[in-house]
Amino acid sequence: xxxxxxxxxxxxxxxxxxxxxxxxxxxxxxxxxxxxxxxxxxxxxxxxxxxxxxxxxxxxxxxxxxxxxxxxxxxxxxxxxxxxxxxxxxxxxxxxxxxxxxxxxxxxxxxxxxxxxxxxxxxxxxxxxxxxxxxxxxxxxxxxxxxxxxxxxxxxxxxxxxxx
Numbered sequence: 001x002x003x004x005x006x007x008x009x010x011x012x013x014x015x016x017x018x019x020x021x022x023x024x025x026x027x028x029x030x031x032x033x034x035x036x037x038x039x040x041x042x043x044x045x046x047x048x049x050x051x052x053x054x055x056x057x058x059x060x061x062x063x064x065x066x067x068x069x070x071x072x073x074x075x076x077x078x079x080x081x082x083x084x085x086x087x088x089x090x091x092x093x094x095x096x097x098x099x100x101x102x103x104x105x106x107x108x109x110x111x112x113x114x115x116x117x118x119x120x121x122x123x124x125x126x127x128x129x130x131x132x133x134x135x136x137x138x139x140x141x142x143x144x145x146x147x148x149x150x151x152x153x154x155x156x157x158x159x160x161x162x163x164x
Contacts, residue, residue, distance in 0.1 A: 036117040037131055039160055044127070049090070049111060052082040054160025060116040065107055070094065080161035 039054035042063070051074060053059045058076040063085070072090060077083065087108055094101055113125040114134055122136035 034131075036119075037115075037121075037123040040113070040115050040123070041125060041129070041160065042111075042113045044109065044111065047087055049085045049087070049108070050082055051077060051085065051113060052158040052160050053077040053079060054158055055079055057118045062114050063111050064114060065103070065110060066112055067110060068101075068103075068107065070098075070101060070103070078155055080158050081155035082158040082160075083155050 036055055036057070036059075040052065040059050040061070041054070042049060042051045044050075049063060051061060051063070053061070056079050058078055061074040061077050062071050063074065064071045072085075072093065074083070074085075087105070090108065091103055094103055110127055112127060114122065114136065115125075116122050116136055122134045123131060124134035125131050
């Protein structure tokens, strides 16, 4: 009887240890996935949107206005680089592509950043800095502006990677 009780206790302890190990592995995997996302950020100044990639891998990035369903495709941002997108360039690109759409400073204050990590997972960062998983849906060409302007090719070193 004691042998049966000891075997049962050993079985229960073994199952619990395996469950704990599985939870710890899952948590470590989530942290690893999120670590890439934590290194991509953006902020607004009075005249521009600054997008930064602090990772050792490129990131596919776009900025969007969720309420208006308007997208600006920034393409791939190099590792440890940032770009400054002048507000007027956002407006000019939008006018050129979608003449009927108008964007105000108030609209630009609600910009979000959406990007993909090397594993194909998608993330969104709100204007307030909150990070959340997202579903990378192809932007409707009807509502997307493709930003291939010269400022998009002129990246600078990102302070996220220790640049001044």
